[in-house]
């Protein structure tokens with residue numbers, strides 16, 4: 135486990151401590167805290183306007199916070215300009231010098247930092263190799279594809295050996311196939327360089343593919359943060375659950391609690407699931423929990439791959455009529471609706487697809503159900 139808790143803030147590589155950013159009539163960020171260890175790949179994930187870019191530009195020094203402190207390697211950088219911070223940024227539009235060669239673009243920042251010509255040459259050639267452009271140093275930027283330009287931008291940002299690389303929607307301009315390919319490249323390069331990366335995206339698949347730590351943001355606040363698996367399987371809030379992918383969501387009221395196991399009373403009957411972690415609980419096993427009261431409104435979240443129609447599988451969570459099936463290749467998405475209007479979405483093996491109009495009884499394991507408070511999201 136590579137993420138850390140706020141209590142170990144002194145050992146963190148990057149610490150964002152109670153940072154807010156207010157504009158006249160607009161709160162872009164509200165009391166955001168984030169602690170990251172060296173070498174982690176952090177992905178800031180959220181819809182448009184959730185505050186991702188604001189947080190990134192506060193870390194990079196392009197924006198100053200209204201309140202709060204930012205530390206890198208223990209040093210307070212809150213008031214330092216971008217050039218004085220140990221960070222570089224890769225922008226979505228690459229921001230390359232179009233009339234310079236690939237090598238000259240990469241060399242530019244090294245010159246500014248006073249590196250001698252020989253050392254610059256070596257570094258440029260290392261960076262070209264790193265991003266797979268070994269043979270393209272003398273080419274003009276205008277002769278490159280979008281993916282190649284993105285590699286140059288990455289090489290240029292990494293050449294100056296930043297402590298933290300900031301990436302603002304770096305793959306946003308690429309088509310889907312190239313995006314997936316560049317994700318693999320980014321992952322490899324980050325592991326090879328062992329640097330801290332902070333990457334902004336609104337694509338949850340991209341976040342899951344890259345992150346050690348996903349930070350789900352909404353309305354200028356952190357809704358949930360943790361390793362991708364934890365945030366996907368055991369989301370802290372309804373918003374995080376919804377943003378991380380498809381789910382069946384069954385509303386009800388808390389009927390009983392036995393440790394982390396909660397019984398929810400729903401229109402389909404009783405169902406048992408696991409209490410959601412408190413927001414900010416960052417590990418898979420973190421039991422730091424919220425306070426639940428009997429009668430509180432809550433929602434059971436179940437991922438489609440965790441719902442089966444096999445009778446002896448866990449507990450029945452309702453009964454429903456199949457209304458639609460969608461072929462997805464190696465599985466079929468099945469949509470069903472109960473008499474009370476509850477919808478279910480589940481993945482069915484391609485060979486055992488129920489037909490429209492069939493009655494099914496969805497089942498799920500207690501451990502595969504997360505109970506989140508209803509009021510959030």
Ligand SMILES: Nc1ncnc2c1ncn2[C@@H]1O[C@H](COP(=O)(O)OP(=O)(O)OP(=O)(O)O)[C@@H](O)[C@H]1O
Nearest residue numbers: 157160161162180181182183184185186187188189
């Ligand atoms: N300079 C500014 N002046 C006023 N409001 C701003 C300014 N910059 C950002 N905001 C507001 O702050 C909020 C957060 O913006 P931000 O750009 O950080 O969101 P985002 O999650 O990065 O969105 P996107 O994915 O669209 O880039 C938005 O409501 C935005 O309108």
